[in-house]
Amino acid sequence: xxxxxxxxxxxxxxxxxxxxxxxxxxxxxxxxxxxxxxxxxxxxxxxxxxxxxxxxxxxxxxxxxxxxxxxxxxxxxxxxxxxxxxxxxxxxxxxxxxxxxxxxxxxxxxxxxxxxxxxxxxxxxxxxxxxxxxxxxxxxxxxxxxxxxxxxxxxxxxxxxxxxxxxxxxxxxxxxxxxxxxxxxxxxxxxxxxxxxxxxxxxxxxxxxxxxxxxxxxxxxxxxxxxxxxxxxxxxxxxxxxxxxxxxxxxxxxxxxxxxxxxxxxxxxxxxxxxxxxxxxxxxxxxxxxxxxxxxxxxxxxxxxxxxxxxxxxxxxxxxxxxxxxxxxxxxxxxxxxxxxxxxxxxxxxxxxxxxxxxxxxxxxxxxxxxxxxxxxxxxxxxxxxxxxxxxxxxxxxxxxxxxxxxxxxxxxxxxxxxxxxx
RNA sequence: GGAGACUUGUCCGAGUGGUUGAAGGAGCACGCCUGGAAAGUGUGUAUACGGGAAACUGUAUCAAGGGUUCGAAUCCCUUAGUCUCCGCCA
Numbered sequence: 001x002x003x004x005x006x007x008x009x010x011x012x013x014x015x016x017x018x019x020x021x022x023x024x025x026x027x028x029x030x031x032x033x034x035x036x037x038x039x040x041x042x043x044x045x046x047x048x049x050x051x052x053x054x055x056x057x058x059x060x061x062x063x064x065x066x067x068x069x070x071x072x073x074x075x076x077x078x079x080x081x082x083x084x085x086x087x088x089x090x091x092x093x094x095x096x097x098x099x100x101x102x103x104x105x106x107x108x109x110x111x112x113x114x115x116x117x118x119x120x121x122x123x124x125x126x127x128x129x130x131x132x133x134x135x136x137x138x139x140x141x142x143x144x145x146x147x148x149x150x151x152x153x154x155x156x157x158x159x160x161x162x163x164x165x166x167x168x169x170x171x172x173x174x175x176x177x178x179x180x181x182x183x184x185x186x187x188x189x190x191x192x193x194x195x196x197x198x199x200x201x202x203x204x205x206x207x208x209x210x211x212x213x214x215x216x217x218x219x220x221x222x223x224x225x226x227x228x229x230x231x232x233x234x235x236x237x238x239x240x241x242x243x244x245x246x247x248x249x250x251x252x253x254x255x256x257x258x259x260x261x262x263x264x265x266x267x268x269x270x271x272x273x274x275x276x277x278x279x280x281x282x283x284x285x286x287x288x289x290x291x292x293x294x295x296x297x298x299x300x301x302x303x304x305x306x307x308x309x310x311x312x313x314x315x316x317x318x319x320x321x322x323x324x325x326x327x328x329x330x331x332x333x334x335x336x337x338x339x340x341x342x343x344x345x346x347x348x349x350x351x352x353x354x355x356x357x358x359x360x361x362x363x364x365x366x367x368x369x370x371x372x373x374x375x376x377x378x379x380x381x382x383x384x385x386x387x388x389x390x391x392x393x394x395x396x397x398x399x400x401x402x403x404x405x406x407x408x409x410x411x412x413x414x415x416x417x418x419x420x421x422x423x
Numbered sequence: 424g425g426a427g428a429c430u431u432g433u434c435c436g437a438g439u440g441g442u443u444g445a446a447g448g449a450g451c452a453c454g455c456c457u458g459g460a461a462a463g464u465g466u467g468u469a470u471a472c473g474g475g476a477a478a479c480u481g482u483a484u485c486a487a488g489g490g491u492u493c494g495a496a497u498c499c500c501u502u503a504g505u506c507u508c509c510g511c512c513a
Contacts, residue, residue: 043473047482054482057494061441072493079493246470368471378470 001366002107003380004036004100017110020327022119028106035100042093049086053079105214109362111327112299112336118326125326127338130310131319134345134401142346143396144276146403147173150423153277165266165274165281167392172423176398177284179417180391181259184286187312188388193257193288198237200260201228206240209367211333221263230263234287235385242291243367246378252371253301254291257388259284277392278351284392289385291369294361298382299336302358306338309354309388317411318397319343321350335360338386342393346400351393356386399423 007014011033015026056079063072116125147153152173158166169177189195207213207229212220221230231237238258247254262285266274277283288308292301306322313320325337334357341350361380364370370378402409408423415421 040473043482047473050483051481053493058442060493064441076493083493 001105001362002110003361003365004032004104007104007107008033008036014107014110018107020111020115020117021108021330022328023108028103032100032104032107035096035103039093039096039100042089042096046086046089046093049082049089053082053086056082108332109335109359111330111334112358114324115330115336116324116326119328120326121329123326124323124329124339127322127324129319129321130314131317131343133319133343136345136401136403137405139405140346140400140403142276143344143399146399146408147276150408152176152399152423155276163281165279167277167280167282173395176395176414176418176423177391179414179419180394181284181286183414183417184312184388185257185259187315188257188286188288188308191255191308193255196234196238196241196256196258198231198234198241198258198260200231200237200263201226202231202237202240203228206236206243209240209243210236210363211366212236215332219265221265231260232264233262233285233387234258234260235289238287238289239291239363239369239383239385240367242369245369247291247369247371247381249293249371249373252291252293252381256289257286258289259286261285262390277396278347280392283390285390286388287385288388289383291364291381291383293371293373294379294382295373298358298360298384301382302336302338302356302384305356305384305386309340309356309386312388313340313342313353315411315413316394316398318394318401319345320353331355331357333357333359333362335362340387340389342397344393344397344400346403347396351396353389353393353397354387357384359383359385 002014007029011029015029018026018029056075060072060075060079063069063075116123118124141149150173151171152169154168154170155164158164158168161168185195201223204213204227207220212229212232216232220232222228223230237260238256241256242254261282263282266279266281274280288305290301290305292298310320310322320340320342323339323341325334325339330337337355337357339352340354340356342353343349344351360382363383364380369381369383371381373379398410399408402411410418410421410423412421
């Protein structure tokens, strides 16, 4: 959520930045400013009346204390009149505040100054590429065939148990998941991230905090009986750990990592993109999250996280590229996003495996995650997060890119974790 | 799932309708004391929003929401959470 004070003081800048994100309705900015003015006016009126009433009530209390019942009764009558107008005014105020809030949450985060203009994914900018695309044997096949050949994932039985898009990992396929999760977590904790294992279902307030509600409601599985949502990413429960908290400046930065399954309805998606492990309803992911002091440049932290994920891909010996997303392709809450894609050699296409973003204070404003600075002032933190990494597409690439006639050769870092150098 | 107890500031803990944003203590910060420290001692120590150049000031907040009342931390209702016992269960 953007800060209303900031909008009020930077109307033109806000509009200009929103246009980079191709935000359609710039008049919403004016609307929000008008609503804010209305709220403030009503608030001033209402509080003045309230102050009068509080003073009168105190007087009555004092009169009662002195035993002057008649005077107290008289005062009561007077106050009773005022009470009605206070009620009316506070109803108006509450309605105005709700309207303001409903409108302001529709405004997406402002993109960072360096975000390229653009509407479609084609306009994302390739920052750099790394790794080497392999030369595959003539007999090379996509991962969904390799999965069958080595009996790693049973999609059909997964569909029988739950539905399509719920893979059942099996044997070495299951073990590879475990090995990757373990490796990613070890790699992250070695870099100073604290490991968490959060609840996989969250309540409404939590889903709202990271911005999944209200606009991405359809993306999440909803347990209506209890009002819970299955998490679409560890970002949701983990960032909310600090919701409504004021932390000490000396505790910063807060670095957290978590492995969780992720659940996504992906309503309406189908076709060749969703074959095999390319897009599923349940998948495993390890996430990294940082809450940092906004006075230190949080974009340095973003670069740092990008380098962290990039090194991981180097260790996995996968060919990758890093994209800086254009305004139109960025998420609602993000100020700057880098996507990581790995090259799936048999499918001959790039697959997104990580998305690293700086949200500045957009999420923390919603969640009221703050710290006390040196002067004793409370300030919002900046939040950042990224995947390190999402497993299914990594697995797809590991399988495809490392296939030989009779085996799949795993990168060295996984040998100990997997207990073997090949499948 | 059933029965009961409870939920106050950073923490502990008073407080059953009236100058209570909230006693007291601990912690923390600053000062005094000290050669230095401990002890002692003094002062200060929530958040949000609004007004004001500032000093300061108004409103709200005692789990959350609603109600009764001129007035609620205190009374009533609803919800959530914690604990204890029973049931069930990995």
